[in-house]
Amino acid sequence: MNRFQVDKLKSGMRFSKPVYIDQNNMLVGANVAIREGDIKRLLKWGIREILSEGFPVDDIQATISAIKDDGTDLGQIFSDYNKLIAMREEIEKVHLDAYNAVLKAHNSIRANRLFATSDLERAVEGIINILNKNRNAFLFMYNDFKEWDPLALHAANTTYYALLIGMRMKYTKPKLVELALGTLMINSGMTQIPVYITHKQTQLSDHELNQVKTHPILGYQAMKKLGNFSEKSCVIVLQHHEQYDGNGYPRGLKGMEIDEGARIATIADNYEAVLEGRSYREKQFFYQSMKQLVGLGARKFDTVLLKAFISLMSVYPIGSIVELNKGGIGLVIGSNPHKPMRPIVKMIMTESKQTVRDLVIVNLATDQSLFISRILDEKESGITMNDAL
Ligand SMILES: [Fe+2]
Numbered sequence: 153m154n155r156f157q158v159d160k161l162k163s164g165m166r167f168s169k170p171v172y173i174d175q176n177n178m179l180v181g182a183n184v185a186i187r188e189g190d191i192k193r194l195l196k197w198g199i200r201e202i203l204s205e206g207f208p209v210d211d212i213q214a215t216i217s218a219i220k221d222d223g224t225d226l227g228q229i230f231s232d233y234n235k236l237i238a239m240r241e242e243i244e245k246v247h248l249d250a251y252n253a254v255l256k257a258h259n260s261i262r263a264n265r266l267f268a269t270s271d272l273e274r275a276v277e278g279i280i281n282i283l284n285k286n287r288n289a290f291l292f293m294y295n296d297f298k299e300w301d302p303l304a305l306h307a308a309n310t311t312y313y314a315l316l317i318g319m320r321m322k323y324t325k326p327k328l329v330e331l332a333l334g335t336l337m338i339n340s341g342m343t344q345i346p347v348y349i350t351h352k353q354t355q356l357s358d359h360e361l362n363q364v365k366t367h368p369i370l371g372y373q374a375m376k377k378l379g380n381f382s383e384k385s386c387v388i389v390l391q392h393h394e395q396y397d398g399n400g401y402p403r404g405l406k407g408m409e410i411d412e413g414a415r416i417a418t419i420a421d422n423y424e425a426v427l428e429g430r431s432y433r434e435k436q437f438f439y440q441s442m443k444q445l446v447g448l449g450a451r452k453f454d455t456v457l458l459k460a461f462i463s464l465m466s467v468y469p470i471g472s473i474v475e476l477n478k479g480g481i482g483l484v485i486g487s488n489p490h491k492p493m494r495p496i497v498k499m500i501m502t503e504s505k506q507t508v509r510d511l512v513i514v515n516l517a518t519d520q521s522l523f524i525s526r527i528l529d530e531k532e533s534g535i536t537m538n539d540a541l
Contacts, residue, residue, distance in 0.1 A: 153203040158195060161202070163188040164238065169206025170510070173199060181509030182206060185237065229486045229496050230513055236286045237541065243292045246282050247308060250275035254304040254336050261343045261374045269333065269379055276311070276332040280325070283315055287464070288485065290316075291471050291541065294427070303339055303350075306424055311335040313420035313461070320460040321416075331413045333381055334388025338421060341371030341389070365401050368393050388413040392421055395452045407454075415454040419445065419461055422452070438469035438484075439527040463487070468495050468524055473535055476514075477525045479503040483540040488517040493524075500540050 153172070164185045171179045171186070173194070179202060180186055194202070236243075253271040260267035282289045290312040314335040318328045342350055345367060349360045356364065372390035375381045391405065391414035398406035400418075426441035442465060449458060465487060468474055472484040480503050486496030494516035499508045516522055528535075 153205055154207065155201045155203060156208075158191065158200055158202060161186055161191050161194075163191065165208055167204045167206045167208055169204050171206075172203040174203070178509070181511075183234075183511040184509055229515070230511070232286055232288070233485055233498065233511070233513070236288050236291070239282070239286060239289070240292055243282055243286075243289045246275075246278040246289075247293055249278055250308040250311065250336065251300065251304050254307045255301055257337065257379070258301075258304055258340060258343050261340055261378060264378070266378050269381060272333055272336050273329070275308075275336065276329050279311060279315060279332065280328055283312065283319065287316060287319070288470055294471070303342055307336050307338050307340075309427075310338055310417070310420045310424045313423055314416050316464055317416045317419060317457055317461050320464055321457070330382055330384045331388065331416060334385040334392075334413055335417050335420060337371060337375055337379075337381070337385070337389050338392055338417060339367060339371065340374055341367030341369065344370040344374070365393070369402055384411070384413060387411045388417050390414070392417045394418070396454055397451045399451075410454075412454075412457075415457055419453050419457055422448070423461070438465075438471045442469045463490075468493075468527065470495070473500070473528045473540060474524045475526050475528055476522050478522065479505075480508075481505075481528065481535070482514065485513070488515070491517045495524075497524075498540070500535055 156171075164187075166183050166185050167180075168182060170181050173179050179190060179194075249271075253275040256271060257267055257269075279289075290309070293309050293312065311332050315328060315332055318331050323331065342364075345363055349356065349363055352360070368390050372386050375386045375389060388411065390402075391411050394400035394403065394405045394410045394414060395418070396407055396410070396415070398404050423441050423445050426444055427438070442462070445453075445458070446462065449455060468484050470484050470487065473481065474484060474497060475481050476497070480499055481501040482497035482499045484495045485498045488494055488496065497514045497516060499512040499514060502508055514522060516524070
């Protein structure tokens with residue numbers, strides 16, 4: 153066993169083999185990051201050294217060999233996953249900046265005050281940058297945000313999904329920016345609807361519903377009057393409740409009459425809306441949201457764009473906690489675009505319900521003996537997505 157001094161450990165450090173406190177007690181498994189809290193606890197307990205047969209791992213590639221698989225894309229998935237975890241702080245900052253930029257724009261509209269789009273543009277730059285590095289960055293959007301303004305939060309979150317679809321459709325950077333500026337402002341018209349309606353817990357009356365239905369027009373007008381957005385970004389807001397079958401509002405446009413950006417925005421908006429407005433625990437129902445989206449499918453959405461989104465997220469969306477047929481529990485961390493029923497899963501619990509501390513990733517597309525038997529919610533599994541990450 154090699155010995156390592158506790159005061160030399162850094163948060164996020166990983167070892168190639170499990171790390172032990174003593175002969176009997178493991179601190180973390182191989183390739184599992186040591187957390188700040190672990191180090192503090194060791195120091196508090198007066199433990200000066202830890203033991204491991206391995207060494208600190210700073211080269212992700214070096215650890216890939218530890219994974220047993222057919223070697224398809226698993227190395228990449230593993231590397232992406234490690235990068236995602238390492239990017240957590242950066243991702244959370246970008247998300248908060250986007251949220252704040254939306255909040256500021258909403259407040260300007262409430263006050264009927266002119267506003268610059270520079271904060272929103274910076275936010276979009278940040279999101280595009282982070283999604284280019286790792287398209288699963290949205291997993292960190294679902295932290296504890298009870299105090300956050302739901303209107304601004306929804307707009308920020310919707311923008312991530314809209315950008316992912318835009319990227320899938322090979323949009324150029326200027327097109328992505330226009331799309332994202334639209335989705336950041338998606339429900340800005342709601343700032344003009346009386347609060348008693350937007351906060352009403354019971355069913356809205358016809359009159360109240362009609363008022364809500366004016367929010368795309370109100371948002372469009374506010375963007376024109378108070379901001380300096382392109383027409384394209386404003387149209388996304390104006391048309392984000394139009395439906396492919398013509399049953400949407402405000403104009404009842406059909407199919408290709410609806411701007412493509414708005415057709416993307418409506419998919420992202422609907423997907424996020426199902427995750428929204430609930431307690432923190434209930435926000436984790438990615439699968440329910442995808443199921444609903446697929447159910448509404450051809451009627452409400454452009455199916456080409458919807459398929460692009462499903463191929464990105466898989467039928468069991470990234471972030472879902474799933475049970476496998478043999479009893480193990482895992483977190484979906486990647487999709488196989490051509491096999492949306494068979495995503496890539498990071499194992500959380502073994503078949504005998506022991507916590508998996510090492511980083512074990514299973515690719516259901518290549519491991520034919522395993523399949524998803526059901527989706528679990530956090531209450532049932534006792535695991536939060538944040539723990540699972
Ligand atoms: Fe809306």
